[in-house]
Amino acid sequence: MNKENLIKQYKAIYKKSPTHIIRAPGRVNLIGEHTDYNEGFVLPIAIDRYTNMFVSKSGDNKMRLYDVKYKEKEEFDLNIIKHSQQKKWSNYQRGIAKVLLDAGYKISGMDVLIFGEVPEGAGLSSSASIEIATLLSFKELYDLEIKPIELIKLARKAENEFVSVECGIMDQFASLLSKEGHALFIDCRSLKYQYIPLSIQDYSFLICNSMVKRKLSESSYNKRRKECKNALRSFQKIIPGIRALRDISIEDFLRYGALLSKKSRKRVEHVVYENERVKQAVEVLKKGNAKAFGELMYQSHISLKELYEVSTEELDLLVDIGKDESGVLGARLTGAGFGGCVIYLVEDSCVEKLKEKISDVYYKKTGLIPQFYEVVPSDGAVPQKLRLEFRGA
Numbered sequence: 001m002n003k004e005n006l007i008k009q010y011k012a013i014y015k016k017s018p019t020h021i022i023r024a025p026g027r028v029n030l031i032g033e034h035t036d037y038n039e040g041f042v043l044p045i046a047i048d049r050y051t052n053m054f055v056s057k058s059g060d061n062k063m064r065l066y067d068v069k070y071k072e073k074e075e076f077d078l079n080i081i082k083h084s085q086q087k088k089w090s091n092y093q094r095g096i097a098k099v100l101l102d103a104g105y106k107i108s109g110m111d112v113l114i115f116g117e118v119p120e121g122a123g124l125s126s127s128a129s130i131e132i133a134t135l136l137s138f139k140e141l142y143d144l145e146i147k148p149i150e151l152i153k154l155a156r157k158a159e160n161e162f163v164s165v166e167c168g169i170m171d172q173f174a175s176l177l178s179k180e181g182h183a184l185f186i187d188c189r190s191l192k193y194q195y196i197p198l199s200i201q202d203y204s205f206l207i208c209n210s211m212v213k214r215k216l217s218e219s220s221y222n223k224r225r226k227e228c229k230n231a232l233r234s235f236q237k238i239i240p241g242i243r244a245l246r247d248i249s250i251e252d253f254l255r256y257g258a259l260l261s262k263k264s265r266k267r268v269e270h271v272v273y274e275n276e277r278v279k280q281a282v283e284v285l286k287k288g289n290a291k292a293f294g295e296l297m298y299q300s301h302i303s304l305k306e307l308y309e310v311s312t313e314e315l316d317l318l319v320d321i322g323k324d325e326s327g328v329l330g331a332r333l334t335g336a337g338f339g340g341c342v343i344y345l346v347e348d349s350c351v352e353k354l355k356e357k358i359s360d361v362y363y364k365k366t367g368l369i370p371q372f373y374e375v376v377p378s379d380g381a382v383p384q385k386l387r388l389e390f391r392g393a
C-alpha cells in the first residue's frame with residue numbers, strides 16, 4: 001500500500017488531510033534474550049518494517065482510530081480510558097494516552113489511520129512500534145517536551161500496566177533509538193547505549209517466521225519473569241545486596257548455583273551466560289568476525305531451548321536446518337520465544353538456497369509455510385538528522 005493511497009483513505013474517513021505521518025520500526029534482537037528485565041545486556045537492530053500512523057488533531061477529546069489491516073474503526077474518550085475487549089488492537093493507543101495523561105502531559109484527541117507492516121505475534125515487536133508511533137504522534141501534535149529515555153519508559157509502562165505484559169525495555173528502546181547499519185548495545189540497568197557498526201561484509205541477517213503464533217506467550221512470558229524473581233530471592237540469601245540476576249557473575253554461579261532449585265538454576269545459568277555472550281558479541285562484531293558471532297548465536301539458542309525453555313519444536317527445526325546448510329554461520333530464536341521467528345546469519349550468496357531448503361524441509365515436517373523477511377538494520381523512529389532535538393537522552 002503506498003502513501004498516496006493511505007492519505008486518500010484518510011481523507012475519505014476523516015474528510016480532511018493528515019497533518020503528520022509518523023512511523024516507528026519493529027526490531028529484531030541479534031543476541032541477549034530475556035536479559036533486559038534482569039537488568040542485563042541486549043543487542044537489537046531496528047528493521048525496515050514500520051507501523052505508519054497518519055494523524056491530525058481531532059479538535060475534541062476523542063481518539064478516533066482506523067486500522068487498515070483490520071479494516072476496523074474504534075473511538076474512545078480521553079476522559080474515560082478503559083480496556084477494549086472487542087477491539088484489543090486499540091489497547092495500545094489507549095494505554096499510551098493513559099500513561100501520558102497520568103504523567104501530566106497536556107494532550108487532546110487525534111484522528112488516526114494506522115497501517116502496520118510489522119508482522120504480529122512474530123517476536124518482531126509490532127507492539128512496541130505501535131506504542132512508539134502513538135507516543136511520537138502525540139508529541140508532534142501537542143508539542144510535548146519529552147526526552148527519548150522518558151518516551152521509552154512511558155511506552156514500556158503502557159505495555160506493562162495497560163496491556164499487562166511485563167516486558168523489559170529493549171523493544172521500545174530499539175524502535176526509537178536504533179541507528180542504520182548498526183546494532184544497539186543497551187545496558188538495561190544504566191540505560192546507556194552504544195552503536196556497534198555491523199561491518200560484517202558479505203553476510204546478512206535473514207529472519208524466518210515459524211508461523212507458530214506466540215500462543216499463551218503473555219502468560220508464559222510473565223511466568224518466566226516470576227521465575228527470575230524467585231531465583232533472585234534465593235540468590236540474595238546467598239549473596240546479600242544483589243539487585244538483579246545481572247549481578248551474578250559466572251564465578252558466583254559456579255560456586256553457588258548448586259544451592260538453587262533445578263528450575264532456578266537453569267534460568268539463572270541462561271541469564272548469566274547470555275549476558276556474557278552479548279558482551280563477547282559486541283567485541284567480535286567490532287572486529288568484523290562474523291564466524292564468532294554466528295557461534296554465539298547458536299550457543300544462545302541452545303541455552304534458550306535447554307535452560308530457559310522458551311523454544312518450540314518448530315523453532316528448533318528451523319535452527320537445525322540452518323546448521324546443515326553451507327554459508328550459514330549462526331541461527332537462533334529471536335524475541336520472547338514460544339513461537340515467532342528464527343534469525344540466521346548467512347552469506348549473501350547463500351540466502352536464496354537457504355530459503356529454498358527451509359521452505360522444503362519445514363513444510364514437509366510441519367505442514368507450515370514459513371515466511372521470510374530480509375531486513376536491513378535501520379534507523380529508529382527518530383531519524384538521525386532530527387536527533388539533535390533530542391540531545392540529553
Ligand code: GLA
Nearest residue numbers: 033034167168169170335336
Ligand atoms: C519480548 C519483550 C522484551 C524482551 C524479549 C526477550 O520481546 O518485550 O522486553 O524481554 O521478549 O528477550
